[in-house]
Amino acid sequence: MTMQSATEISPDMPEFETETLRVSGLSLARGGIELVRGFSLDLAPGDAVLMSGPNGTGKTTLLRALAGFIRPDAGEIRFGELPPGEVAADCLGWLGHADGLKPNETPRAALRFWADLTGQSRKAILPLMRAMAVESLIDRPAARLSRGQQRRTALVRVALANRPIWLLDEPAGPLDGGGRARLASLVAWHRARGGSVIAATHQRLDWPDARRIDLGAHR
Amino acid sequence: MSALRAIFMREARLAWAGGGGAAGPTAFFLAAITLAPLAIGPAADLLSAVGPGIMGFAALLSVLQSADRLFGDDHGDGTAELYLLSGVSPAWLVLAKVTGQALATLWPLPVIGCLGAMMYGVPVQPALMGALALLAAIPALSLIAGFAGALAAGIRRSGLLIALIATPMMVPVLIFAAGAGRSAFEGDERALANLLLTAAVSLGTIALAPFGIAAAIRSRLG
Amino acid sequence: MLSYFSNPQRFDQLARTLIPIFAVLALGLLAVGVYLSFFASPPDYQQGETIRIMYVHVPAAYMAMALYAALAAASFVYFVWRHALADAAAEVIAPIGAVFTVLALFTGSLWGKPMWGAWWEWDARMTSVLVLLLVYLGYMALRAALEDAQQAARTGAILAMAGIINLVIVKFSVDWWSSLHQPASVIRLDGPTIHSSQLWPLAIMALGYSFLAGWLILYRLRSQALRRRVRTLQRQREQAARAREEAVS
Amino acid sequence: MNAFLDMGGYAAFVWPTWGLSFAALAGLVVHAVLERRAAQTALRRLEEDEA
Known part of the structure; x- marks a missing residue:
């Protein structure tokens, strides 16, 4: 699977102005259990952070x-x-555990809706679907897509929203090898435009010079 | 504004096609209308007396019947999270969504309510007043069902819980909507007052419920 | 004042001092109330001896409504200031309020039979109390259905606040609904027709009920604090076990 | 004495009402006490395991 060069994905989207995310001394507890204590992070444009650690x-x-x-x-x-x-x-x-797709809605209708909702142009839909190699499924209801295809469509939605900071929860979960490569090139394209990304993941994702954080150490 | 229109159109389209659209509430309403006389008995004067009330009561139950789909699906499939992050003000977003779904699924209720009342021996004029009251009640009914549905989103077998939560809130609109039909049938002069009170409750619900629903969605995602 | 109670130790001290005081006051008032109700007040010129049922029915109905108002107020404080004690109070009050509501319904029915001849009268007041019972049950069912404590607290608070708004409208709509054929009820309960000798037992019993409810709330708040510590300890133990098992694998 | 018990012929309503009321109040109190005791034993058992 040749690594698509970042420039190949070419929906004409302008660069982002610089948007830095600063997290300082964060502590989170759930039901009395402290999950994270004193967590700090700076995410400058172009950065990528991979969070790993046992589940829970x-x-x-x-x-x-x-x-x-x-x-x-x-x-x-x-x-x-x-x-x-x-x-x-x-x-x-935002990409959560669930893909945000309605079973009886086709990617075309869904992505058009998300483009309208976030005020983006619909022209970017096809190039992004090509980037994730799901353009042939554009008129198939989401219920008849595989988990991997649904995840790729959801990633297209994230890119389509044209937002600088991506928060991805297990983005590569159901993706196969090809899917992971396309995810990597999508992220590279996003970072090249001045965007940044934080991903929580079990798998080893080899995104170039991404910072790795093991949450297990933060308790 | 176009974002709200996008939501309204999407929800109306999804509700119309998927999940049976208007078939669910319609089937439930027809079932209730059919079963009530079998329970109450065929006496004509009795049936016509309870006719308007049965219409209001059955309409309420059919709105409740489809309440868990209003926000339960969005909670489960990640749509609720994305809606909250879309930048559209949550209260307006919820109002657009419920309006879209209500129009797509509840439009037959006043029609069936009118025909059903006539089947129970209610003359045309009171039956029409009853149907008009149902139409005026639909915003309140669907928003209250939406509020209960948002509170109980994602809970297994939430149908019973939604009915229990929504019932007390449906008391005022049921009293006024069914009262309009009944007063028209009994010929006392309160029919118009009941209709106006139904509309008043609906307007109040339109003003308040969206904020409650948005808060419920946010708290269930926390 | 709110932040004063935010730390648990200070509240626990206050509760420990108030609990015996409330207990003594409740028992004393109830004893005086019983005496006044039976021995120191005349039968009613219309109702005769059944007036004595009123001395327990009205306080129960009053407590049912007062406790829901307290529940809604605690929910508002929790929702706005995220005050853990307010959420605990709301959770503790709900079942107590529900029991008083059921009590009000039964005593109302036992009062209705001799006076109106029917075990249940769809009059405005009794119907509103029945709707109030549904509101309590809905609140408790919602909280029970949500495992995550924080979600249960916030979602419950939203429902409780919506409930108070709704009950005001319900009161009006039920009055409107019942005023069609129902002649104004023969006995004007809270009107001037109550003879002062009948007002005293009613007031004392109501006060006794209030202090008993206060005792119950404070007492149950303290045991709830224990229960929440137990749950946290159990969760921490599970997490430690999971971490050990991960370290091994 | 039995005139008092007769309650002007309404004994069948007055006494059950009062009986029910005090049963409910007593029930609430007893439940609260049992609930507290159960919480205490649960906590003690956990802390013993801890030690």
């Missing part, structure tokens, strides 16, 4: 705190100077 160590909880779904018990999260609450919508691309 708080990877997902940390991502959900960064997205503003969960209030941390201590510490601060800042996008530039703003807390996640106000600004999360404009600068966060």
Whole structure:
């Protein structure tokens, strides 16, 4: 599977202005159990962070705190100077455990909806689907897509939203070898445009000069 | 504004096609209308007296019947998270969603309510008033069902829990909506008052419920 | 004032001192109430001896509503200031309020039979109490259905606050609904027709019920703090076991 | 004495109402005490295992 060069993916999307994510002294507890204590992180444009650690160590909880779904018990999260609450919508691309696809909706209809909802142009849909090699499935209802194909479609949605900071929860979970390579090139294209990404993952993802954090050590 | 239109269109399209669209509430309403006389008995004067009330009651139950699909699916398949992160104000987003779904699935209720009332021996004019009251009640019914559905999103077999949570909140709109039909049938002058009160409750619910639903969705994602 | 109670030790001290005081007050008031109800107040000129049922029915109905107001207030404090004690209070109050509501319904029915001739009268007041019972059950069912404690607290708070708004509208709509054929109820309960000698037992019994409810709430709050510590300890033990098992594998 | 017990002919309603009321109040108190004791033993058992 040749590694697609970052420039091949060419929906005409402008560069991002610089958006840094600063996390300082974050601690998170769930049901009385402390998952993360004193976690700090700076994510400058172009950075990539891979979070690993046994399940139940708080990877997902940390991502959900960064997205503003969960209030941390201590510490601060800042996008530039703003807390996640106000600004999360404009600068966060989110990929949760679930792909956000409706069973009886086709990728074409879904991605058009997400483009309209986030105020992006629909022209970027096809190039991005080609980048994830799912363009042939554009009119097949999501229920009849495989888990891997659904995940690729969800990754297209994340890219389509054109947001600088990506939070990806197990992005490569159901992906095969080809899928992981295409994910790597999508992330490389995103970072080349000044975007940044934090991913929680079990698998070894070899994204060039990505910082690796083992959450198990943070308790 | 186009984002809200996008949500409205998507929810209406999905509700219309998937999940049986209007078939669910319609089938439930017809079943209730058919079974009630078998339980109450064929006495014509009795049936016509309870006719308007049965219509209101059955309409309420058919809205409740499809309540868990309103927000339960979004909670499970990740859509709720994405909606909250879309930058659209949650209350407006929820209102657009419930309006889309209500129009796509509940439009037959007033029609069936009118025909059903006539089947129970209610004259045309009160039957029409009952149907009008049902139409006025639909916003309140669907938003309250949405609120209960959002609170119980993702819980296994949440149907019973949603019914228990929504029942007390449906009391006012049921009293006024069924009251409109009944007063029209009994010829006392409160029919219009009941209709206006139904509309008032619906407007109040439109103003308040979206914030409650948005808060419920956010708390269930926390 | 709110932050004063935010640390558990200070609240626990206060609870430990208040609990015996409330117990003594409740028992004393109830004893005086029983005496006043039976020996120191005349039968009613219309109802005769059945007036004595009112001395337990009205306090029960009053407690049912007062406890829901407390539940909603605690939920509001939790929702806005995230005050763990307020959430604990809301969780503890709900079952107590539900029991008082059931009690109010039964005593109301036992009162209705001799007075109106029917075990259940769909009048505005009794119907509202029945709806209140459903609100309590809905709140408890929702909290029980949510495993995550934090979600149960926030979601329960939202439902409780919606419930208080709804109960106001329910009160109005049920009055409107029942006023069609129902003649104004023969006995004006809270109107001037209550003779002062009948007001005293009612007030004392209501006060006795209130202090008993206060005792129950404080007492159960303390045992709930224990239960939450047990749950946390169990979770920590499970997590430690998981970590050990990971270290081995 | 039995005039008192007769309650003007309404004995069948007054006494059950009061009986029910005090049964409910007593029930609430007893449940609260049992609940507390159960919590204490559970905590003690956990702490013993801890030691």
